[in-house]
Amino acid sequence: xxxESHLVELPEDAPWNEKPGESIxxxxxxxxxxxxxxxxxxxxxxxxxxxxxLLAGGSYEAQRHSxxxxxxxxxxxxxxxxxxxxxxxxPNDFQGxxxxxxxxxxxxxTTVGPDLLYAINARSGEILWRHFYRPVxxxxxxxxxxxxxxxxxxxxxYKSTLDLxxxxxxxxxxxxxxxxxxxxxxxxxVADDLMHEExxxxxxxxxxxxxPPLIYDGMLMKGSFGGEFGVSGFFDGISLDGGQPQxxxxxxxxxxxxxxxxxxxGATAWASGAVEPDEGxxxxxxxxxxxxxxxxxxxxxxxxxxxxxVNTSDGEYQWHxxxxxxxxxDYDSPSPPIVFEADVDGETxxxxxxxxKTGWVYTVDMETGQLHQRSDEFVQHLNxxxxxxxxxxxxxxxxxxxxxxxxxxxxxxxxxxxQTLVVKGTNYPIKFSWFEVEYxxxxxxxxxxxxxxxxxxxxxxxxxxxxxxxxxxxxADAEKAEEAGQREGGAAPGEEDGNVTDxxxxxxxxxxxxxxxxETAVDNETEGDDGGDLHEEREREDEGDxxxxxDETQQFQNEEVPAxxxxxxxxxxxxxxxxxxxxxxxxxxxxxxxxxxxxxxxxGVTFAGGPGGYLHAFDTETGERLSTNVVGNHGVDGAPVSWxxxxxxxxxxxxxxxxxxxxxxxxxxxxxYSLEE
Amino acid sequence: MVYGxxxxxxxxxxxxxxxxRREFLKALGVVAGGAVAGATLQDLRSEVSSGxxxxxxxxxxxxxxxxxxxxxxxxxxxxxxxxxxxxxxxAELEAMGVPEQDAxxxxxxxxxxxxxxxxxxxxGFFASAEENLPGFxxxxxxxxxxxxxxxxxxxATLSEVGFSEQEQxxxxxxxVNAREQxxxxxxxxxxxxxxxxxxxxxHEYVAPLHQRAAEGSLLxxxxxxxxxxxxxxxxxxEMIDQGLWDVKSMLGGYYLMGSAARDLADGDIxxxxxxxxxxxxxxxxxxxxxxLIGDVIRITDDKRAPRNQVTN
Numbered sequence: 001x002x003x004e005s006h007l008v009e010l011p012e013d014a015p016w017n018e019k020p021g022e023s024i025x026x027x028x029x030x031x032x033x034x035x036x037x038x039x040x041x042x043x044x045x046x047x048x049x050x051x052x053x054l055l056a057g058g059s060y061e062a063q064r065h066s067x068x069x070x071x072x073x074x075x076x077x078x079x080x081x082x083x084x085x086x087x088x089x090x091p092n093d094f095q096g097x098x099x100x101x102x103x104x105x106x107x108x109x110t111t112v113g114p115d116l117l118y119a120i121n122a123r124s125g126e127i128l129w130r131h132f133y134r135p136v137x138x139x140x141x142x143x144x145x146x147x148x149x150x151x152x153x154x155x156x157x158y159k160s161t162l163d164l165x166x167x168x169x170x171x172x173x174x175x176x177x178x179x180x181x182x183x184x185x186x187x188x189x190v191a192d193d194l195m196h197e198e199x200x201x202x203x204x205x206x207x208x209x210x211x212p213p214l215i216y217d218g219m220l221m222k223g224s225f226g227g228e229f230g231v232s233g234f235f236d237g238i239s240l241d242g243g244q245p246q247x248x249x250x251x252x253x254x255x256x257x258x259x260x261x262x263x264x265x266g267a268t269a270w271a272s273g274a275v276e277p278d279e280g281x282x283x284x285x286x287x288x289x290x291x292x293x294x295x296x297x298x299x300x301x302x303x304x305x306x307x308x309x310v311n312t313s314d315g316e317y318q319w320h321x322x323x324x325x326x327x328x329x330d331y332d333s334p335s336p337p338i339v340f341e342a343d344v345d346g347e348t349x350x351x352x353x354x355x356x357k358t359g360w361v362y363t364v365d366m367e368t369g370q371l372h373q374r375s376d377e378f379v380q381h382l383n384x385x386x387x388x389x390x391x392x393x394x395x396x397x398x399x400x401x402x403x404x405x406x407x408x409x410x411x412x413x414x415x416x417x418x419q420t421l422v423v424k425g426t427n428y429p430i431k432f433s434w435f436e437v438e439y440x441x442x443x444x445x446x447x448x449x450x451x452x453x454x455x456x457x458x459x460x461x462x463x464x465x466x467x468x469x470x471x472x473x474x475x476a477d478a479e480k481a482e483e484a485g486q487r488e489g490g491a492a493p494g495e496e497d498g499n500v501t502d503x504x505x506x507x508x509x510x511x512x513x514x515x516x517x518x519e520t521a522v523d524n525e526t527e528g529d530d531g532g533d534l535h536e537e538r539e540r541e542d543e544g545d546x547x548x549x550x551d552e553t554q555q556f557q558n559e560e561v562p563a564x565x566x567x568x569x570x571x572x573x574x575x576x577x578x579x580x581x582x583x584x585x586x587x588x589x590x591x592x593x594x595x596x597x598x599x600x601x602x603x604g605v606t607f608a609g610g611p612g613g614y615l616h617a618f619d620t621e622t623g624e625r626l627s628t629n630v631v632g633n634h635g636v637d638g639a640p641v642s643w644x645x646x647x648x649x650x651x652x653x654x655x656x657x658x659x660x661x662x663x664x665x666x667x668x669x670x671x672x673y674s675l676e677e
Numbered sequence: 678m679v680y681g682x683x684x685x686x687x688x689x690x691x692x693x694x695x696x697x698r699r700e701f702l703k704a705l706g707v708v709a710g711g712a713v714a715g716a717t718l719q720d721l722r723s724e725v726s727s728g729x730x731x732x733x734x735x736x737x738x739x740x741x742x743x744x745x746x747x748x749x750x751x752x753x754x755x756x757x758x759x760x761x762x763x764x765x766x767x768a769e770l771e772a773m774g775v776p777e778q779d780a781x782x783x784x785x786x787x788x789x790x791x792x793x794x795x796x797x798x799x800x801g802f803f804a805s806a807e808e809n810l811p812g813f814x815x816x817x818x819x820x821x822x823x824x825x826x827x828x829x830x831x832x833a834t835l836s837e838v839g840f841s842e843q844e845q846x847x848x849x850x851x852x853v854n855a856r857e858q859x860x861x862x863x864x865x866x867x868x869x870x871x872x873x874x875x876x877x878x879x880h881e882y883v884a885p886l887h888q889r890a891a892e893g894s895l896l897x898x899x900x901x902x903x904x905x906x907x908x909x910x911x912x913x914x915e916m917i918d919q920g921l922w923d924v925k926s927m928l929g930g931y932y933l934m935g936s937a938a939r940d941l942a943d944g945d946i947x948x949x950x951x952x953x954x955x956x957x958x959x960x961x962x963x964x965x966x967x968x969l970i971g972d973v974i975r976i977t978d979d980k981r982a983p984r985n986q987v988t989n
Binding site for chain 1: 778857858860861862863865868871878879881882883884888889890892893894896897900904906907908909910911966967970971974975977978981984985
């Protein structure tokens with residue numbers, strides 16, 4: 001096998017800087033933004049620096065670990081709610097992680113949904129400017145793909161766009177500087193217009209990118225998205241000086257695929273990578289191969305469903321690891337990797353580690369990519385890798401993990417002191433079967449039929465189970481969640497108290513709130529998620545016979561899965577070197593799986609959102625639940641961050657509380673908590 | 678439904694059980710008595726009728742007629758000799774176990790096969806087979822297997838490359854006993870078009886069925902050096918052993934296909950035998966790669982090597 005030749009030709013005559021969309025900027029009191037020169041050295045140090053959070057992953061190694069030490073296991077239950085912002089007018093996908101630039105005041109830059117970028121006074125919650133990018137495919141706040149955060153360097157903030165671009169924005173004013181058009185060329189061919197025709201997809205169900213770009217040593221890097229839509233994935237290196245393309249990795253190296261199957265082989269690189277800064281290597285997460293039926297693409301289908309390491313300087317191949325070679329189950333590997341250092345047999349070595357959708361944590365040698373350890377399961381396994389039968393859902397076995405997890409795009413956190421990786425996982429059983437139906441007269445097609453079990457048989461209304469994410473003190477329904485919030489000294493969403501900053505702050509930017517609401521209104525479209533996890537709904541709609549479907553679905557819902565522990569998901573602490581699962585905090589089928597990322601602190605505290613509307617704090621080593629704070633009456637799908645504000649003498653924790661990806665309740669909250677030293 | 682039945686319990690790793698024999702004979706319409714123990718291909722041949730073989734000769738003739746180039750008998754003979762040598766390396770691989778970093782022992786097994794493959798693609802062999810042969814319905818598999826048993830030269834051909842009598846029987850039985858799973862592999866045009874469903878296929882990008890089987894086999898074998906080295910903490914001796922049988926089966930399938938092509942180049946093959954050998958060899962390569970994936974690539978906790986103890 002030779003994997004070296006995977007770089008794509010970059011035609012010079014492509015419209016690399018022509019923008020196929022429109023930018024709209026709304027400004028508030030931008031004078032509040034202090035002039036702070038964010039250097040590449042600052043980016044390198046941010047993981048050690050308690051006063052900022054300059055990279056989405058908290059550091060190049062993406063450990064999501066804060067060295068701020070005001071909050072401890074002993075005092076975390078005294079967290080105060082500083083403010084809750086309700087942004088974007090409507091519930092949206094809030095799966096991101098803000099960046100925090102230190103200063104007086106610190107400034108938070110955060111994305112909301114795929115289109116909005118905010119600059120916020122991180123101390124007060126006041127919105128200072130908002131940038132709205134409307135791509136040619138239109139805009140929608142009806143469950144579009146999430147955008148998980150911005151990147152920052154110098155006086156510029158960078159954001160991925162839905163049309164495969166990157167937009168560079170003045171971080172003091174919100175005004176655009178340049179645009180990189182990632183759809184200007186595809187497979188080496190120049191677009192006829194502004195975008196290559198194969199990359200012009202409908203909003204919410206096409207190719208895009210949805211994680212923050214990575215910046216390292218003068219290079220900005222970002223990937224692509226939508227492995228189910230007939231594309232071949234790519235990962236770009238772009239100059240920071242004007243957004244010129246430098247290199248492009250073909251995520252479906254053609255000589256490793258049979259025939260021309262590489263051309264629609266998927267393996268997109270939509271999630272964020274991590275960088276090993278000493279060698280300048282970026283580790284890229286990769287998505288599933290396409291199409292789903294593997295018999296048209298025999299072989300391993302590298303680099304799908306795993307991680308690919310390349311040089312940041314020229315994109316040259318270093319190594320790759322596939323969690324699920326030649327995948328049939330959508331076991332792609334979007335969870336961002338984490339780079340860490342550890343002593344093994346007296347030798348200091350570097351590793352990359354990540355949880356897969358396969359339900360195990362993989363730890364590989366950072367230099368070679370060789371597997372060092374695969375952990376014990378952190379979610380349940382049942383008939384895993386069992387090939388689905390053909391046109392026979394009834395006899396298909398229940399399989400775990402399902403196509404949503406183990407771990408999907410949720411960023412994990414790592415605590416180097418206790419050698420603990422904190423992961424989130426989903427734990428539903430699913431049935432797969434291939435089917436053949438008449439699509440149109442005389443035309444047949446094959447799809448995948450799936451039934452996912454999210455409730456046990458004989459579930460009783462009101463029944464409480466272990467893992468319901470509710471306690472006698474803090475029930476999860478909306479009304480009582482507000483009460484709980486008040487008891488804890490915080491304010492419920494929309495409620496004003498001394499520290500609350502809600503939609504009133506948006507109004508302070510003038511006419512921002514109402515016009516933006518109108519700008520984003522388009523027809524409701526189906527959930528796109530990350531392009532692949534919701535085939536069930538779409539394909540079953542294609543079948544057309546709804547009554548029959550309902551009967552069939554009910555039939556399967558009445559089927560027992562004795563092996564299933566009836567929990568929807570888990571937050572787990574895992575030693576990535578030994579593979580030991582140290583602890584598991586389960587979430588019952590009643591509340592749904594925990595989504596979003598986690599955060600560890602130098603004092604041994606782990607923060608993570610939950611599906612019932614809470615921000616949880618755990619002891620990182622033992623998993624003991626230390627405290628629970630109310631975010632809102634909706635799922636909490638964001639990835640928490642933390643910083644210390646020396647002018648206030650406080651450590652802050654912020655999390656986006658959107659949700660709706662795996663639970664019914666959507667929201668649009670940014671919640672910030674603090675503890676004074 | 679018979680389609681899609683997982684044949685996991687009916688796959689033989691070279692040592693054929695009586696139950697597998699009975700399953701095989703039952704599929705071909707023979708109710709086996711107590712005399713199946715130890716049966717060889719020759720024995721089975723006497724139990725199984727050749728059937729009507731309707732249309733197989735016409736199909737074979739059409740495959741030959743629709744070639745777009747000329748088969749090179751010399752090239753094929755030379756490369757088949759090279760491929761024969763690959764079988765001799767399998768014992769060394771078993772002794773080697775998990776390869777070292779950057780090893781190429783598995784890749785070396787396929788060098789000659791790739792040369793044959795490139796030539797077959799160049800002369801339009803795969804495209805012609807796709808055009809003129811039916812898809813892998815269980816019925817087509819059953820019919821061609823009856824014919825396969827009655828090809829006199831089959832045992833000798835397989836013996837040339839080191840398949841014992843037991844292994845020869847296992848190869849043929851595996852085709853029939855996995856006939857439902859084979860049906861998942863469709864002719865390119867039978868997949869749903871991309872413009873009809875979201876996860877459909879752009880037909881022009883999908884190689885013909887027989888080419889997919891052949892090249893897929895070679896890609897899987899080529900990648901084993903890297904895969905086994907990379908996954909060393911998970912790999913067991915049983916995985917190596919089972920994987921080597923799967924590899925041998927794929928190479929055996931390739932050798933049968935290459936031999937048929939050589940005989941065609943020499944004008945020394947009956948039309949119905951061309952159909953039979955092309956179908957059977959492709960089926961062998963498909964089912965062996967499907968089992969390689971299950972035996973070696975997809976490693977569940979119940980079959981992985983125990984977790985290694987890390988000290989730090």
